[in-house]
Amino acid sequence: xxxxxxxxxxxxxxxxxxxxxxxxxxxxxxxxxxxxxxxxxxxxxxxxxxxxxxxxxxxxxxxxxxxxxxxxxxxxxxxxxxxxxxxxxxxxxxxxxxxxxxxxxxxxxxxxxxxxxxxxxxxxxxxxxxxxxxxxxxxxxxxxxxxxxxxxxxxxxxxxxxxxxxxxxxxxxxxxxxxxxxxxxxxxxxxxxxxxxxxxxxxxxxxxxxxxxxxxxxxxxxxxxxxxxxxxxxxxxxxxxxxxxxxxxxxxxxxxxxxxxxxxxxxxxx
Numbered sequence: 001x002x003x004x005x006x007x008x009x010x011x012x013x014x015x016x017x018x019x020x021x022x023x024x025x026x027x028x029x030x031x032x033x034x035x036x037x038x039x040x041x042x043x044x045x046x047x048x049x050x051x052x053x054x055x056x057x058x059x060x061x062x063x064x065x066x067x068x069x070x071x072x073x074x075x076x077x078x079x080x081x082x083x084x085x086x087x088x089x090x091x092x093x094x095x096x097x098x099x100x101x102x103x104x105x106x107x108x109x110x111x112x113x114x115x116x117x118x119x120x121x122x123x124x125x126x127x128x129x130x131x132x133x134x135x136x137x138x139x140x141x142x143x144x145x146x147x148x149x150x151x152x153x154x155x156x157x158x159x160x161x162x163x164x165x166x167x168x169x170x171x172x173x174x175x176x177x178x179x180x181x182x183x184x185x186x187x188x189x190x191x192x193x194x195x196x197x198x199x200x201x202x203x204x205x206x207x208x209x210x211x212x213x214x215x216x217x218x219x220x221x222x223x224x225x226x227x228x229x230x231x232x233x234x235x236x237x238x239x240x241x242x243x244x245x246x247x248x249x250x251x252x253x254x255x256x257x258x259x260x261x262x263x264x265x266x267x268x269x270x
Contacts, residue, residue, distance in 0.1 A: 016068075016081065022053075027053045027055060027092065032095070033096045034192065036178060036243075037177070047253035048256060059078070062187060062188075091113060092112065093115050094117070096118040096244075099120075101120050118208050120207065120225070132215055135215060149175070162215055164247055165241035166241075166246070
């Protein structure tokens with residue numbers, strides 16, 4: 001089974017970051033979380049590409065992209081440079097986890113038309129950052145064992161509970177790709193220890209949190225995001241975990257399309 005059947009690779013020679021493009025319409029840039037790659041968006045891209053030109057990006061030091069500045073702002077600057085290379089001015093931007101923080105940074109810097117952040121970093125407090133760091137460290141250390149952990153459906157379910165509310169839906173090939181991405185990401189450790197503080201975007205913003213997020217715990221951090229970003233539209237992704245693209249691709253695609261519309265629709269039904 002091909003890893004990216006729906007995302008043909010781009011061949012623009014001046015671009016610094018690995019990325020895929022699909023579809024037609026207003027440009028929508030997709031950014032992944034820590035240790036992952038643009039492959040996390042594969043379940044939702046076919047739905048998005050019906051109405052948007054989708055640009056799924058490997059952030060610096062992840063996936064197939066070379067390392068760059070290892071700060072949240074540095075990642076945002078690299079994505080802004082990519083958009084300049086592609087002659088895309090102020091795209092819609094969406095990101096998950098670390099990518100959600102990068103999307104918020106792009107919005108705060110005036111580089112985005114709209115922002116949609118799925119369970120973004122930047123809203124932890126107290127021991128929550130230490131907890132997330134411990135979990136992510138364990139994931140990185142276990143990444144070389146992914147071929148064993150992905151061997152059966154039961155093992156895949158247990159090994160992916162921290163990111164997915166319905167881990168049995170994740171195909172074996174995607175779990176294997178995720179393990180490879182984690183194991184070889186040169187920017188992982190620096191960004192795990194980086195400052196994840198975010199500023200309010202200067203554009204229409206949607207914050208969507210998985211109701212069953214076990215990593216950036218939704219019951220604590222989603223209310224904090226509501227208080228810090230009162231002007232944003234806040235959405236609960238029912239039945240979804242930290243990385244919601246496998247849990248409910250239709251719901252995630254709908255939220256991203258609504259967030260990048262000129263006039264966002266009402267919150268989706270549970």
